[in-house]
Amino acid sequence: MFGTIKGDIGMNISKVKLDKQDRHSPAWQKLCEYIKIVADEQREEFAPREFLGADLFAQIYTLPETIGTLTRVKRVRLYGSNLKRIPPEIGEMSALENFDPYTSYDLCWFPYEITRCKNLRDSRISTRALYGNYKHRKPFPDLRDNPVRYFSETVRCSCCRRELSYQEVNQAWISLCIGTDVVPLLVNLCSEACERQLPTPPPHYLPYAHKGGPDLKQPPRGIPYTKSRKEEIPAAEEPLLKFIRKNREK
Numbered sequence: 001m002f003g004t005i006k007g008d009i010g011m012n013i014s015k016v017k018l019d020k021q022d023r024h025s026p027a028w029q030k031l032c033e034y035i036k037i038v039a040d041e042q043r044e045e046f047a048p049r050e051f052l053g054a055d056l057f058a059q060i061y062t063l064p065e066t067i068g069t070l071t072r073v074k075r076v077r078l079y080g081s082n083l084k085r086i087p088p089e090i091g092e093m094s095a096l097e098n099f100d101p102y103t104s105y106d107l108c109w110f111p112y113e114i115t116r117c118k119n120l121r122d123s124r125i126s127t128r129a130l131y132g133n134y135k136h137r138k139p140f141p142d143l144r145d146n147p148v149r150y151f152s153e154t155v156r157c158s159c160c161r162r163e164l165s166y167q168e169v170n171q172a173w174i175s176l177c178i179g180t181d182v183v184p185l186l187v188n189l190c191s192e193a194c195e196r197q198l199p200t201p202p203p204h205y206l207p208y209a210h211k212g213g214p215d216l217k218q219p220p221r222g223i224p225y226t227k228s229r230k231e232e233i234p235a236a237e238e239p240l241l242k243f244i245r246k247n248r249e250k
């Protein structure tokens with residue numbers, strides 16, 4: 001299907017953008033070279049724009065899977081990028097403390113694996129671009145007809161790390177705190193047991209994982225998440241378990 005469909009609040013629901021990175025381009029090759037330098041020299045900062053220059057950096061739409069080798073990097077600087085997605089290997093950047101993709105307006109979601117970065121405390125994310133952000137409640141793309149494929153042929157369960165085919169994996173959205181922001185995350189699940197291990201989202205966000213789509217009812221706009229607030233959160237009208245079963249029965 002082409003184009004967009006209207007969500008429950010009248011905003012257009014976009015589809016998740018495909019990975020259209022040209023992996024033979026000079027920009028990509030230079031980025032891969034830079035990652036190798038940062039890894040070999042055990043640098044603590046990853047700032048690809050400085051190494052590539054603005055023109056080449058503008059041609060980067062995702063990051064190489066080798067970012068998983070940057071286990072000493074504490075600060076990731078992606079200011080003003082054209083990135084459309086971040087690969088799940090970011091979860092292997094165990095030293096990451098500060099993540100700054102500010103004004104990367106095509107970054108609407110992040111991989112759940114970023115929650116594995118246990119030292120990540122500080123983030124600067126342009127939240128208006130994010131699916132489900134409290135200001136606009138931008139609709140979540142429907143994962144039932146628009147599953148997300150990463151670059152590799154298989155995918156790992158975001159919870160237990162089991163390797164899965166794209167036929168087996170069950171994908172869902174969940175909003176969680178990353179650094180200093182509430183961020184929509186794409187989670188890859190192998191089973192209901194792994195789904196039950198997902199953390200509970202913060203107040204004013206849908207309190208369960210879901211498949212997105214035009215029928216999804218989000219909380220009202222304009223109420224930000226603060227740790228002190230204890231307002232009522234909307235009840236799960238349709239928990240993910242049901243979605244998973246429905247999906248499998250199809």
Ligand SMILES: [Zn+2]
Pocket residue numbers: 157158159160161162189190191194
């Ligand atoms: Zn699992």
